[in-house]
Amino acid sequence: MNAVLAVQAAEKAAEAATNPVIPAVHEMFWGAISFFALWILMRYVCLPPLMRVRAQRDLQVQADREAAAAAEEQAEQVRRDYDATLGEARTEAVRIIEEARAAAEHERGQVVQAAESEVAVERQAAMAELETARAAALEQIKGDVADLAVSAASKVVQSDLDLAANRATVDDYVNRSGGQR
């Protein structure tokens, strides 16, 4: 009986040894030792330096990003300042041009007014001079006309007319004629 059981046990052991699904205990032992050793070393020795460097890199990247954002903001501020300055300069230029234009307009008005005044004065003087010359010419022509008229009348009447006596008549006529003009 015992021999039969021993044979059966041996057969079972042989079957287990050649069955690929049944795990070998010593392989499990070494597998477990190897894996747990790897896990512990990974946790405390292998991974921390790598994770530290990655954390440093993340910080560096974060700092660089912030610096880039600050630089971008600064550049934007400079651009805004430049635009504002440019706007102010343009406004100032427009104001200066307008002021210059107004001043020029004012100056031109003054010059034109002065010129017109001067022309008016000169024209007035010329008119006065002309009037004086005309009066002088009229005075002179009055004598000549009287003489000529008396002379012509003397010839018409064939008698010497008194020049002095008739001059007053002629002058009176000339004066009246001149007054009618």
Add this chain to the structure above:
Amino acid sequence: MTGLLSAIEPVTRAASEGGGGLQFPPIENLVLWPAWFAEGTIFEFNKITFISVFATVVTVILFFIVGRKAKLVPTGLQNLMETSVDFVEKQVIGAAIGPDGMRYLPMLLSMFFFIFITNLFEVIPTSHMPGNARMANPLVLALLALVMYVGVGVKHNGLGYFKAALFPPGVPAALYILVTPIELLSTFIIRPFSLAVRLFANMLAGHILLVTFSVLTITLVAGPLLLKPVALVSFPMLVAFTGFEFMVSFLQAFIFALLTAVYIGGALHPHH
């Protein structure tokens, strides 16, 4: 190291001796690994256990080198390792747990690297045996995932975690007779079991696929003249499947880590 060449040694020998036919390596080549030392004890060391230890050592060395000379502007290896950390952070923790899950980064990152490197041995020349094509590592990791998500659930929600897990809100009381046993099985037994089996089965299937195409190619090359041209098809297929298995190695590591994160996330916020 046994390697693919020794694994298919019966095939090459049979082919060279003109034995003919497909000579697949026996299943023992997949299951029985000769001990390097401490045979018969729990400390027995063989190729599979070497792969587990190697995955840990390689991962630690890579991170140690990178961590020791880590620069603010990463280059070369540091870039690669930081990308992998980013990947686990964003695609595993970020997608499955959220910002609360960053404390689990060391565990999930270790899980990802451990599974990925042990899987990679499937396509590493002279090795050609993924560490996870044996049930031991997937089972250990799945049990760890179970302990983690139950632990996290209890830590953050007290015994209410079990109530939320076994008695989902919104279900009519009468249905709990049906729902509670299903949830019990699904959450505490099927979840870890499916985690382990998914990884183990995928890697074993991939390994068998590569062995099949290797055996086929060798048999065709060493076989009759008429069959030799067929190797021009099977060999490129072998190369293509090797590339595919590389992708599967990565994918399975990602899926395992992601599902673990999903379960932890579910335990953190059981009512969501």
